[in-house]
Structure formats: structure tokens, C-alpha cells
Amino acid sequence: MSLVIVGSLALDTIETPAARRERVVGGSGTYCALAASFFTRPKVVGVVGTDFPEETLRFLRRRRIDLEGLEIRPGRTFFWEGRYGQDPNLRTTLQTKLNVFQDFRPQLPDSYRRADIIFLANIDPDLQGDILRQAVKPRLVAMDTIQYWIETKPQSLRRVLGQVDIFFCNDQEAKMLTGEVNLVRASKKILDRGPRWVVVKKGEHGVLILGRHLAFGLPAKPTEHVVDPTGAGDSFAGGFLGTLDRAGRTTPRLLCQAAAYGSVMASLAIEDFGIERFKTLTTAQVNGRFRLFQKLVSF
Numbered sequence: 001m002s003l004v005i006v007g008s009l010a011l012d013t014i015e016t017p018a019a020r021r022e023r024v025v026g027g028s029g030t031y032c033a034l035a036a037s038f039f040t041r042p043k044v045v046g047v048v049g050t051d052f053p054e055e056t057l058r059f060l061r062r063r064r065i066d067l068e069g070l071e072i073r074p075g076r077t078f079f080w081e082g083r084y085g086q087d088p089n090l091r092t093t094l095q096t097k098l099n100v101f102q103d104f105r106p107q108l109p110d111s112y113r114r115a116d117i118i119f120l121a122n123i124d125p126d127l128q129g130d131i132l133r134q135a136v137k138p139r140l141v142a143m144d145t146i147q148y149w150i151e152t153k154p155q156s157l158r159r160v161l162g163q164v165d166i167f168f169c170n171d172q173e174a175k176m177l178t179g180e181v182n183l184v185r186a187s188k189k190i191l192d193r194g195p196r197w198v199v200v201k202k203g204e205h206g207v208l209i210l211g212r213h214l215a216f217g218l219p220a221k222p223t224e225h226v227v228d229p230t231g232a233g234d235s236f237a238g239g240f241l242g243t244l245d246r247a248g249r250t251t252p253r254l255l256c257q258a259a260a261y262g263s264v265m266a267s268l269a270i271e272d273f274g275i276e277r278f279k280t281l282t283t284a285q286v287n288g289r290f291r292l293f294q295k296l297v298s299f
């Protein structure tokens with residue numbers, strides 16, 4: 001079993017109604033790999049600049065995340081700035097600077113090529129396509145994206161969408177991608193473009209999984225203290241795919257369990273700024289929250 005995650009490793013500036021933090025470590029690949037590391041040993045592909053903190057690289061290695069596919073290049077790390085209003089489900093992107101990502105061409109190290117699961121986290125869809133061409137018969141391919149790529153690279157995005165098994169998106173992205181306001185109709189249109197399952201994240205309203213023979217919904221794990229919603233989606237994907245990698249197969253029942261672990265990881269990630277919450281998190285805490293969540297959703 002192995003899970004390869006291709007995504008951004010970033011420095012983020014984040015503003016919430018309560019606080020502002022400058023250049024904290026974030027990125028789709030970072031959040032996803034950290035969340036997945038509670039279930040499996042993820043392998044990361046990405047690029048950072050020389051300004052990326054050495055201490056974070058050490059922390060990722062301590063969590064047994066394989067960084068063979070991570071390049072460190074002269075220059076600055078990918079930078080993203082976002083602002084949240086009172087509603088944590090809504091955010092405004094203020095700046096995106098690709099920096100070292102600008103001319104990055106991802107390479108799958110030989111030891112990654114035969115991975116069981118490939119996750120194309122939110123990065124340029126052309127790079128997502130490059131990775132797929134290098135992978136050898138993965139059992140499962142999943143992808144995520146963001147408004148930025150839907151707007152700037154719609155054709156490339158459509159091409160990758162036709163080659164994946166699972167598409168993760170949020171409700172706004174599903175609607176934007178298909179022009180449908182109804183989530184079920186939007187999801188069906190996405191399924192028509194290739195994926196076997198679409199996983200629509202609805203922020204604090206939970207998640208919906210739709211496939212040809214599966215329709216499953218879960219509420220989000222209710223959380224009173226949302227400090228920084230950044231990375232909730234990527235942490236969800238990390239918990240979800242980490243669960244599927246640990247199981248070694250994909251059944252409808254496992255997809256539902258994966259969604260529950262995904263929700264648990266998302267609820268944990270947003271309890272602190274950036275990746276801070278992962279620094280003190282233990283597997284016992286993850287499992288404890290999973291059990292609470294199980295009680296909450298069963299009747």
C-alpha cells in the first residue's frame with residue numbers, strides 16, 4: 001500500500017475576524033500529507049524555495065512522510081493570502097504567487113511510480129496531468145482543485161477530470177464547474193465527465209459522496225472553535241485517502257468510513273492556525289474524535 005500526494009507546499013498569510021498570521025506554513029500537499037500520516041506513510045511530490053522552514057521539513061519527516069519527491073529550489077516558496085469573514089465557509093483569495101511553482105515540472109521518483117493511490121491535490125492541472133503520465137497502473141487516482149484553476153485552466157482541468165476515479169470539490173466549485181446551482185445535478189454532470197465518485201465538501205454542512213451506485217451524506221463534525229479554516233479540504237482528503245490506503249481496497253462501505261475520518265481530520269486542522277494543530281495531535285486523539293463522531297451520526 002502506498003499513497004503519493006502531489007500538491008503545493010506553501011507559505012500562507014491568513015486573516016480571520018480575530019487575527020492575522022503572516023507566512024505560516026500551509027499548502028494543499030502539506031495539509032493532506034500531515035492528515036494522511038495518521039493512517040499511512042504518504043509520499044510527497046512538490047517544490048519549495050529556500051525560504052521554506054527547515055524545522056517544518058524535520059517535522060514532516062518525523063511524521064514518517066517520505067520527502068524523496070520534494071525539490072528544494074533557489075527562490076521563494078509558493079505564496080497564498082486569504083481572508084475569512086464572519087462565515088468561515090466563505091473566503092476571499094487576496095494573492096496567489098506561484099514563485100518556484102512557476103516552472104516546476106514534477107517528477108515521480110522511481111520508488112513512487114507504482115503507488116496504489118495517487119492524489120493530485122490542488123495544483124496546476126497541467127502538472128496533475130504530467131504526474132498521471134508517469135504513474136504505473138495506480139489502483140485509485142483522486143484529484144482536487146480550486147476556483148483559481150477552474151477559471152484559468154478549464155480545458156486542462158477537464159482533461160485530468162476524465163482520467164480520475166475520485167473528484168474532490170466544494171459546493172461552490174461544483175456549481176462553477178458545471179453551471180448548475182443544484183448540487184445533485186452538478187455532481188451528476190461531473191460524473192458524466194469521467195470520475196467514478198464525486199466528493200462534494202460543504203464546509204460546516206458536511207459532505208456528499210455520489211457515484212453510479214452510491215449516494216452518501218455526512219454532517220461535518222460540529223466544532224465550536226474554528227480558528228483557521230484553511231486546509232480543511234486538504235485535511236479531509238488526507239484522512240479520506242489515508243483510510244483507503246490503509247484498507248488496501250475501495251468498497252462503498254470503506255468510502256463512507258473514509259468520509260468520516262476525513263471529516264474528523266478537517267475538524268482537527270481548523271482548531272489552530274496553519275499546520276499547528278498537527279504538531280501536538282496524537283493517533284489516540286484522532287481515534288477518540290472518530291468514536292465521538294460515530295455516536296453523533298448513528299441512530
Ligand code: AMP
Pocket residue numbers: 008010011012025026027028079080096122123124146148149229230231232233234235
Ligand atoms: P483548502 O483550505 O483546503 O482549500 O486549502 C488551502 C491551501 O491551498 C492553502 O494552504 C494554500 O497555500 C493552498 N492553495 C491556495 N491556492 C492554491 C493554488 N492556486 N494552487 C495550489 N495551492 C493553493
